[in-house]
Amino acid sequence: MMTMVSNHYHIPVLLQACVDSLQIDPNGVYVDLTFGGGGHSKEILKHLGKDGKLIAFDQDEDAAKNVPEDDRLIFVQQNFRHLKNYLRLNGVKQVDGILGDLGVSSHQFDVAERGFSIRLDAELDMRMNQSSDLSANNVINEYDEKQLTFIFRTYGELDNAYKLAKLICEARGTESIRTIDEFKKAISSCTPKFEANRYLAKVFQAIRMEVNQELEALKECLTQCVEVLKPGGRLVIMSYHSLEDRLVKNLMKTGNIEGKEEKDIIYGTSTKVFKLLGSKPTVPTDEEIKNNSRARSAKLRVAEKI
Numbered sequence: 001m002m003t004m005v006s007n008h009y010h011i012p013v014l015l016q017a018c019v020d021s022l023q024i025d026p027n028g029v030y031v032d033l034t035f036g037g038g039g040h041s042k043e044i045l046k047h048l049g050k051d052g053k054l055i056a057f058d059q060d061e062d063a064a065k066n067v068p069e070d071d072r073l074i075f076v077q078q079n080f081r082h083l084k085n086y087l088r089l090n091g092v093k094q095v096d097g098i099l100g101d102l103g104v105s106s107h108q109f110d111v112a113e114r115g116f117s118i119r120l121d122a123e124l125d126m127r128m129n130q131s132s133d134l135s136a137n138n139v140i141n142e143y144d145e146k147q148l149t150f151i152f153r154t155y156g157e158l159d160n161a162y163k164l165a166k167l168i169c170e171a172r173g174t175e176s177i178r179t180i181d182e183f184k185k186a187i188s189s190c191t192p193k194f195e196a197n198r199y200l201a202k203v204f205q206a207i208r209m210e211v212n213q214e215l216e217a218l219k220e221c222l223t224q225c226v227e228v229l230k231p232g233g234r235l236v237i238m239s240y241h242s243l244e245d246r247l248v249k250n251l252m253k254t255g256n257i258e259g260k261e262e263k264d265i266i267y268g269t270s271t272k273v274f275k276l277l278g279s280k281p282t283v284p285t286d287e288e289i290k291n292n293s294r295a296r297s298a299k300l301r302v303a304e305k306i
Contacts, residue, residue: 012039013295014238017282018099019043021236021302025052028096031087031228032056033080033221038066040099041073048072055090057083059129079129081217084224097234098225102218102244103294104128104208116208118200121181126204126211136207140183141176145169155215155243156206164190164203205241215243222251226273229305235274238300245281245299252276252303274303 012018018040022030026049032041035058044054045068053072058064059079067075076086080100087095104116115125115136124136139151148165152158164187171177171186184191184200192199209215225235235252239245250259255273262271281299289296 022097027051029053031098033100081220094230099236151210155209156202277302
């Protein structure tokens with residue numbers, strides 16, 4: 001028997017489009033890479049028969065509280081970079097479909113002590129896996145100017161990354177920066193007056209991506225997806241950042257995250273791993289963005305393994 005999952009934890013983006021894209025076989029085996037509040041998983045379970053199976057991953061211990069009682073669901077409290085190993089531990093070599101929503105859950109933003117939100121004061125944290133050693137405090141107080149410049153320029157796509165990094169290093173010179181409010185105050189001279197929220201969102205995004213090693217984990221996961229998907233299996237990934245979307249697009253187009261087109265040794269023709277389903281990504285409607293502002297940058301890409 002399946003219990004209901006609260007939508008207060010996280011509102012799933014493009015829920016129906018994601019689930020429809022999987023083309024679920026009632027007796028198939030599916031993976032939800034990012035369980036969160038369980039919204040996508042719950043919808044997948046509705047389409048599965050008694051012999052179907054869903055393996056859901058989430059490294060956040062808070063997500064484990066949302067797991068419904070359902071014999072068809074296996075919850076793995078691990079980062080999705082460990083996809084292949086944990087599938088094998090559960091006796092699964094290949095699956096019929098993989099769904100991944102790469103966005104940060106609403107819950108993580110809304111719980112002040114998690115340190116993800118620019119709106120709420122708290123200790124600098126931002127760890128999705130709360131047992132991880134690396135936190136936002138470490139990044140802000142221990143990374144050198146060169147490292148900080150790199151993450152703000154690369155992950156935050158900030159034009160004044162060097163100036164921001166230099167300011168942080170100067171601010172922490174006399175005393176550590178411990179809280180979100182202290183951090184915002186320390187970088188206030190770098191923050192545009194009329195675009196403060198937009199700017200800070202990019203700064204926090206960059207730090208969060210570094211703390212959680214998000215791109216590295218995604219690269220490992222996507223590479224494993226190629227191997228664990230059955231021929232005819234669907235890969236359904238929703239990204240929110242240009243760097244993530246580029247990796248997903250590369251994989252679906254060329255079969256590797258680098259985007260390098262592989263050639264057949266004998267015939268010299270391109271070897272395709274996936275068939276792209278749709279020439280452009282699916283994006284949320286204006287109505288969905290109005291109801292859930294965090295959906296505004298979502299891009300859903302779908303491919304079928306050949």
